[in-house]
Amino acid sequence: MTRTWFGLPASPGALLGGLLIGVLLLAAGLGMVWTPYDPLAIDFRARLQPPGPEHWLGTDEFGRDVFSRALAGASTSVSISLFTVAAATVAGMLIGLAAGYLRGWTDRIVVSITDALLAFPGILLALGLLAVLGANKYGIILALALAYTPSVVRVVRSNVFSLRETGFVEASRVMGNGELFTMARHVLPNCIAPVTVLATGMFGWVLLSESALSFLGLGVPPPAPTWGNMLAASRPYMSQAPWLGIYPGLCIALTLLGINLLGDAVRDRLDPRMRRI
Amino acid sequence: KAAGDDTVRVSLNADIRSTTPGTNRDDNTDAVVLHVVEGLVAYRENGSVGPLLAESVEISPDGKTYTFHLRSGVKFHNGATMTADDVLWSWNRYMDPATEWRCLSEFDGRGRAKVEAIEAPDPQTVVVRLDAPNALFLSTLARPDCGMTGILHKDSVAADGSWIGPVGTGPYMLADWRRGEAITLRRFADYASLPGDADGFTGGKSPKVETVEFLVIPDASAAKAALVSGAIDLVPDISPADREELKDNPDIEIVAAETMGLNAILFQTRDPLMGNQKLRQAIAASLDTAQIVHAVTDGNSVPNNSVVPTASAYYTDVQRQGFTYDPARAQALLQEAGYAGEKIVMLTNNRYQSSFNTAVFAQAMMQAVGINVELEVLEWGTQLDRYSSGNYQMMAFPYSARLDPSLSFESMMGNKDEQPRKVWEDPEALELLARSMVVTDDAERQKIFDELHRRLIDQVPMIMLFNGSDLAAFNSRIEGYRPWAASKPRLWTVSIAG
């Protein structure tokens, strides 16, 4: 077998997933530099216009162009998800490694805290942190990262525990390598595969959480658009101006679909059984 | 619902907090409880105070003694007849700190008034003596948030003083309260009504519907859906957006009324930047009030730059003179102010759509003249905290309804050293306000309010925008429902068609 590590198999699901995510990233990139209208520009005369040649996806209650907002929202939503996942992953890996490495009391404390966090509804965590940090993008990233870190810790920790027992970690010990070196050289890199799988899944959950937070009034504060707060804000107009909710909803659903499909492909790729064939 | 069903179902956006008047309450609690209990005096539709359980009130020339002559033949829900003893008993209960009456401090000398004595020379008369004249004594008694100082029968509390339930004199009796779900009221057959039409909380009340059910529906879309599907009959406060949607529905009727709330943009005049009066004037000139109000309320409310509500009896041509929208002048004022593009943060919240939308529109207009303003959207509890500590530069803020202009002014005026939440602390204006609270003559008071308005427009400690309106939507089988300035649904005016 050749080194096609991320050479994904040409399954239709993976292709579709890749396509969707490609389009998403493109849109997010585009949204950062260009949108047809200013996504924040208010137009008193053009409120709640249905989709048409002038405003492709219509306008919202402030007369803002929905298409521009969806584009601009893509970059916000994607960057929130990306940063959250990145933060949760990095923190989770470090803590999980420490717990798995130090064991004993450190481990017991880490387990108690992660259990407590897992048993804690995310909403309060989000509200608490948002209120302390100010309701903004960074607060949300931090709050959601805190909510998702325990899952990473758990996965990494249990992986470290089982990796410690594997032959190659023992082999490293027999070579006379120090524990820290062994952790860095052999344990850490081998945690990356399961964490990657977890991270792809998490990306989708974060996207959903962000919109659910907006729905409960705790999301990224308007007027900056995210798909979540666009969707949440569309609620009063659901039957009057359905396009307000349908497009951001569709964006979220399609992104999630893409991520899930891609995640499945990555998982298949990383499955040791698949690798052995 | 089946025809002939003698129940009106009304949505409430939150459960009531208790059934106790003036204690542990919020707007919804007041709305429900004031169907059950009544006070000696009550607000009329224009914000003036009229007698309710009292036949008449005499004020002594020195303004310190109030004599209430009680109406005869008024029955409590348990059948007992109301007498001066019941008034004394109720008053003493309110004045007991253990009751935790929210308006206790208004009458025990810590606040504006001190009631030195209360006595009942005969069963139909109650005399109250104050330490000093006070123009607001009756308005305070009538305040909905004080529970209208409602007169209760002593059966309302148990022997140990704990609350059982309101035994009042109102047109409806409390039948059932399923927490978090619904409150059921039943018609009081022996209700003794004043003559004439309903006028605010006073006037004629002739309950026609047997049962009133308040259903707790926190979500506005859900309430709308329930109304459309016929699950409920009345939503007292739909959003302007919903009006657009419902107005073509033949089964639904919508009625609007201006309220006495104050929707405003507040400035922190002690902020180094916002302390600059020219800058504030520039901001005022940059805002097209009419445009904002039209957009925020979907044309349902009228613009009002004055603290005196449009529905108030004191709202005159003077109050109609507001800020002028003039971007060029705004820019000139900015120059004069020496404003160099410093960042200004405007707070708003995501609970009250009108505050939020106001902020968004105002931001756009201010940016148009070159003011660098940023929005910070807070959770309501947090904004309230910032408001009360005075820790902000600008904020879009909704004051709840005060029915007397003195109280409206008082809500935003005061010394910031004593109360950081106060907005306007011009000493001369404060003087005027203090006078308006003592003077009982209407013309005199009007003059004071006019003067206050002129100063407000000049000093711009805040920008009043509109009072807001209550949009009630109801099933067309309901007749006689009228929203009014106090934002409190009144079901005693309602009947069911056919």
Place this chain on the structure above:
Amino acid sequence: MLRFALTRIALAVPTLLIVAVSVFLLIRLIPGDPALLMLGDMADPHSLADFRRSHGLDQPLPVQFALWLGNLAAGDLGRSITTGQEVLPLIFDRFLVSATIVVVAVALASLVAVPAGMLAAWRQNSLTDLAVVAGATLLLSVPSFWLGLLLLLLFGMKLGWLPVVGYVPFGQDFGAALAYIVLPVATLVLVEVGVIARMARASTLEVLRLDYVTHARAKGLSELAVMGRHVFWNAFAPTWTLIGLILGNLLGGIAVVETVFTIPGLGRLLVDAIFARDYPVIQGCLLFIAGVYIVVNLVVDLLYPVFDPRVTA
């Protein structure tokens, strides 16, 4: 088994303690004043002070914390600041409402999703498989409140088949209760079906690879018998863990769905309490939710050997 349960419960104590301390501190870090929220902008400083005094909010934090912990040890969670109700019965009432909906929804979702996932695995790479996978992924990708609102618009308003909002307890009027929970349950079912079906499919695929399945076939068993007797129990074990996790998470309150359908559940109670800074209720809710989470996980683990006898509790 008993020892196992006791051990787990003992281990949960520090977790609960951490929850208790962090909740207490966290909610007090959040700006916002219950007195102000309760009394509104009209309140004058005197009534605010009265209010704080009568609710013990004027005490120093350590004193408040010690008082709360002390009462907690005695099983008293205090009284709500906003309604004055006792917190424990309040939480319990609301929990019953949420739990009814969650349990019904998760049970229904499992009933649909597990067979669907197994069918898809059994017919791997067929059209059926594709349909199940695509459907599950799609359902997984729809925000629950959006789905809920769509259902509400369609069945409640457009078609008018079902009551749109509110809740009737089962004890009161069974038929009405049923009608009221159809939509919220359907929303949850649709969302969770996707998750469970994918898991069921994956674990069935795993089991289908194993020798004993081939062996069962080599005995001449029909496919139905193979799937039902040999594959189901083994594939269900990991799915069961997932279902347990979902239950544990949802029982903590389904704030979003409760908001959409106006259900007086635990999630809504918590969110409202947060908005009102109703400290005793927030503290009580969170401790309760953490406890429920721990208990559900314990029960799941205790039941696991039923599906997989290799694991002894």
Place this chain on the structure above:
Amino acid sequence: MTTGTDDALLSIEDLRLEAGLGRVIAENVAFAVRPGEIVAVVGESGSGKTMVARAVLGLLPPPVVATAGRIVFEGRDLRTLPGSAMRRVRGARIGMVFQEPMTSLNPALTIGRQLDEGLRLHTSLRSAERRERIVAMLGRIGIDDPDRCLAAYPHEFSGGMRQRIMLASVMLLKPALLVADEPTTALDALVQRDVLELMVELTRENGTSVLLISHDLSMVARYADRVVVMYRGRIVEQGATDAILLSPRHDYTRKLLEALPRRGRARAVPTAEGAVIEVRNLTVDYPGRAGLFRKGRPKRAVDGVSLSVLPGETVAVVGGSGSGKTTLGRAIIGLIRPSGGEILFRGRSVMGGGGSREYRHGCQIVFQDPYSSLDPRMQVGAIVAEPLRLVPDLSAAERAERVRRVLSDVGLDADYADRFPHQLSGGQRQRVAIARAIVRRPAFVVADEPVSALDMTVQKQILRLFGDLQERYGFACLFISHDLAAVEQVADRVLVMKDGRIVEAGSRDDVFDRPQHPYTRRLLSAIPTLEPLPEGGFRLSVRHGQEALSAVS
């Protein structure tokens, strides 16, 4: 080629198997099984044995299909049989036993239910009668308490027991043909023999024919009447067992036979120097599973073992599964902390403080499972270079040179250096593991079952390589294995372990030719060996008579 005859129970004609689009897995497969006969299919790993067996039952895994040929069983072509008719054949007429005893029983169902299942399906017996039969059968296969066994779950039994139960479940239905796909590879020598003996007995009793699949020629030679040799999807040779052993015609068959390990010359072991490793009275305990309020009872895995290994010498440790061999090796290398005794490296104690640097560098281990001992994310070059990291005064160039040298020593080309472990065959992986162990020129190497995971031909290469390397680098070796044939080939001295103790020790020739302890004798008799005959060909021989055989069954 001899194909289906009229008297054949099963005859396969011209069978062709393909996976997906035209990848041929087997073609032109043709052989027959007559009633009562045991036919063995042998061949290297991946030659298609399993697929052919599965084709007989119509249970090919999804991408694999039979595209041509006939499988005639009792006069009917199974390939064209409809599903329902096929299901009546499965179990009732053809039974199948799989390789892995751990996974061929359903972990979630009791033994009773799994045994009953087939009977209920294929017979019309009442439940009491079925139970009676099952209990009788369980007794027959040597289960002490059959009634309790019915309610037990598979995980409560050892591997050997499970495989017997499997056999019982198949034989209950008295099938005409038993297909056994490597039924014993996962078991240790003693257990392996038990299970096979039982299988032969049961099939004899019922007159069942057997299609036995294996890659172990010596085992096949002992039980099979006829042998079919497969190589890369084709049959290269078939015939009576004796004939094939005596005169193997095909090259591959010959290679297979020659790959069998055999005893080397006894070496002169230098005795003058002191021991590299000396172990005195070593004891190792595993902590038992502890609860919250109680400490588990520790399990003693190694119990008072003493041994010494001289420089350049190979000392083998043999013994049944679970006898403590691995534990001993790991304790010596410092991976497990012993609970008692002493370990000396070059005369100095290494207990406490983890041992000196010299000891750490001087002692290496080759693990039992090469795959899991190689980091899947590192390339071969990096894996082999890693131990050199800690060697002082070694320039990068020297290091690279050392790696290149050692790779070529173990027979891996330089271009293997940038492959990942999963891109190597089992034998190549084992070479990498060995290279890594010796790259630092250790004085002492523990080899824990270095060949048990490999197939015969590869096994032979590795054993030979090991000998060569030892000659070249002169390290001492503790060779752990339960494979007596391999031990016989490489060991200078042999230690026999049982239940954590050494029951016999001596020179290789002494132990193999004059075993003292009964356990050693039993072990030796468990494995048949094929001895080359001077005139060419091979003969089956069983050591130390039948005395030990009967002692077990």
